[in-house]
Amino acid sequence: MDHQIGFYWIWFSCFPFLRLKTRMDLLEALGGPEAVFNAEESRLATFRGINSEAAHLISATGIDIVDEIIDECKKQGIGIITYDDPAYPFRLKNVYSPPPVLYVKGNLPDIDDSAVISVIGTRKASQYGLRMGKKLAFDIAACGGTVVSLLTAGVDQAVAEGALYAGKPCIGVLGTPHELDRNPMAEKIAADGAVISEYPPGSIQLRSFFRDRNRIASGISIGTVVVEAPEKSGTKFFVEEALEQGKDIYAVPGNADSENSKGTLYLLKMGARPVGSGWDVLAEYAEMYPNLHHASEKIEDEAGNEDIAAVSEKEPPVSLPDCSIEDDWAGKIALLNQEQQAVISAMENGAGDTDSIIEASGLSAPKVLSNMTILEIKGLITRDLTGKIKLKKHC
Numbered sequence: 001m002d003h004q005i006g007f008y009w010i011w012f013s014c015f016p017f018l019r020l021k022t023r024m025d026l027l028e029a030l031g032g033p034e035a036v037f038n039a040e041e042s043r044l045a046t047f048r049g050i051n052s053e054a055a056h057l058i059s060a061t062g063i064d065i066v067d068e069i070i071d072e073c074k075k076q077g078i079g080i081i082t083y084d085d086p087a088y089p090f091r092l093k094n095v096y097s098p099p100p101v102l103y104v105k106g107n108l109p110d111i112d113d114s115a116v117i118s119v120i121g122t123r124k125a126s127q128y129g130l131r132m133g134k135k136l137a138f139d140i141a142a143c144g145g146t147v148v149s150l151l152t153a154g155v156d157q158a159v160a161e162g163a164l165y166a167g168k169p170c171i172g173v174l175g176t177p178h179e180l181d182r183n184p185m186a187e188k189i190a191a192d193g194a195v196i197s198e199y200p201p202g203s204i205q206l207r208s209f210f211r212d213r214n215r216i217a218s219g220i221s222i223g224t225v226v227v228e229a230p231e232k233s234g235t236k237f238f239v240e241e242a243l244e245q246g247k248d249i250y251a252v253p254g255n256a257d258s259e260n261s262k263g264t265l266y267l268l269k270m271g272a273r274p275v276g277s278g279w280d281v282l283a284e285y286a287e288m289y290p291n292l293h294h295a296s297e298k299i300e301d302e303a304g305n306e307d308i309a310a311v312s313e314k315e316p317p318v319s320l321p322d323c324s325i326e327d328d329w330a331g332k333i334a335l336l337n338q339e340q341q342a343v344i345s346a347m348e349n350g351a352g353d354t355d356s357i358i359e360a361s362g363l364s365a366p367k368v369l370s371n372m373t374i375l376e377i378k379g380l381i382t383r384d385l386t387g388k389i390k391l392k393k394h395c
Contacts, residue, residue: 008033009082010066013101015058016203020097020212022049033100037063072201078178079104091116095219095245099198105178106190109146109169111220115282115289116171118148118217118242120235121155121227126260129228130158132252136225137162138373139278141170144292148173148217150238151183151195155227160185165373169193173217175210177203188365210234214241223248225281226272229263236263248284250275332380339363340371344380344391352388 012033018026025047026036036044041059045052073080081087081102089111092098102108109116119137121129133155137147140163147163150156151172163170164185172189174181174197186195198216199209214237218224224242226249229235239249251272254261268274275281279294286292333344339361346360358368372389375381380392 006080006082006084007063007066008037009084009100010069010080010200011037011061011063013099013198013200014061014065014069014203015054016199016209017054017206019049019208020215022047023100024097025049069200069202073103076178076201077105078201079108081108089220092216092219095215097215098219099216101198101200103178103197103200104194105186105196106192106194107169108194108196109171111146111171113289115145115285115292116148116221117145117281118150118221118224118238119155119159119227120150120217120224120229120238121159122229122233122235122260122263123152123154123156124230124260125154125158125228126258128254129155129260133158133227134162134165136227136252136275136278136281137170138166140281141166141168141278143278143282143294144289145278145282146171146193148221149185149189150175150213150217151181151186151189157183157185159227160189162373164188164192165369167192167370171196171220173197173213173220174199175213176205177201180205191365211237214238215245218242218245218247221247222285223250223281225250225252225275226264226267227252228254228260229267230259231262231266233263239267249273250281252276332378336375339367340375343368343371343375347381347389347391352390354389357389 027033029047030036030039041055044050044058045055050058070080081104083098083100087108088102091112117140119133119140121133125133137159140147146169147159148171149160149163151160151174160170160172170189170193172186172195174195176197177199178195178197179201189195196216218238218241224239224247226235226239242249249267249272251264251267251274253268253274253276254264256265282292333341336344342361342363343357346357349360351357351360354368354372357372358365361368363371372381382390382392
């Protein structure tokens with residue numbers, strides 16, 4: 001590490017069992033992580049939230065554990081950004097009890113100068129919720145914003161896919177140490193963006209981690225979009241955190257009689273701004289971030305310079321899939337470019353998931369992902385609830 005103090009921040013991150021308030025109390029009362037390291041066990045035990053057993057564990061943990069963490073991070077390909085590091089997002093320093101360290105896979109985008117938007121929703125999403133999550137994330141990324149996903153099932157998974165389809169960096173925020181994450185999207189996100197965790201390798205897993213990560217995802221964002229959420233949903237905790245941080249809240253309207261829309265309907269009643277596209281969200285920040293552009297502007301992508309955003313505007317994929325067999329299928333395929341035809345050919349030969357399509361088509365992952373988005377928008381492919389990709393004519 002360039003700064004010796006960074007070692008103490010890494011050391012301090014080794015105690016995730018401490019409540020956020022306890023961590024803040026320790027740092028404020030003692031004057032920083034090095035002072036916590038040098039504190040007597042009896043002094044540590046005086047803090048609320050630290051019993052004698054925890055005080056002994058903290059006191060007995062030597063600085064040599066830092067070398068072990070650094071070595072393990074190198075093995076796992078994890079970068080380390082400590083609180084005192086210039087690369088640590090200033091935006092995140094303003095949240096309550098900011099994480100001592102960010103353990104990062106990939107390359108963290110320039111958060112402080114970017115329109116970063118968290119897009120969240122229920123795990124038990126409907127087809128509408130999945131498609132809107134994917135579309136909004138795609139729109140936001142294609143229009144110059146940066147998408148944050150919590151990388152859980154349902155809407156969050158669709159959000160990550162949508163951002164990747166746009167060929168832009170995405171940020172995933174974990175509620176686990178990296179080695180305990182089982183989401184296959186994490187590796188794909190890390191390839192062009194970043195996946196972050198505040199927990200060093202080898203940390204225990206606690207249920208509170210998943211709620212604690214909300215402050216990070218919201219903290220690096222300027223706004224939060226709720227795509228679909230039941231009345232009793234974990235998304236309410238995220239929204240509460242975002243509101244406490246003073247962030248803007250948006251919600252996607254849904255069917256008024258749908259259980260999955262009760263949470264978003266409540267948010268709309270309480271003043272959340274209704275949105276149906278990525279530009280609905282980003283338009284409010286256009287003067288603040290000059291790189292943002294309206295979705296109607298031409299976006300050159302790697303899949304043949306198609307006007308993805310314009311297609312999306314004309315045919316927003318918000319309705320349930322229509323799986324009718326098209327009589328003019330061959331005619332539609334003939335109008336596609338060579339790369340899109342390669343994707344269709346791979347699927348016709350049995351490829352039914354992203355990895356197998358990449359292998360069968362011979363195209364790079366970014367090209368397959370962006371081409372698949374165009375094909376989905378054009379109504380030629382769809383996905384079922386399990387994530388399996390299908391040709392419309394075979395539905």
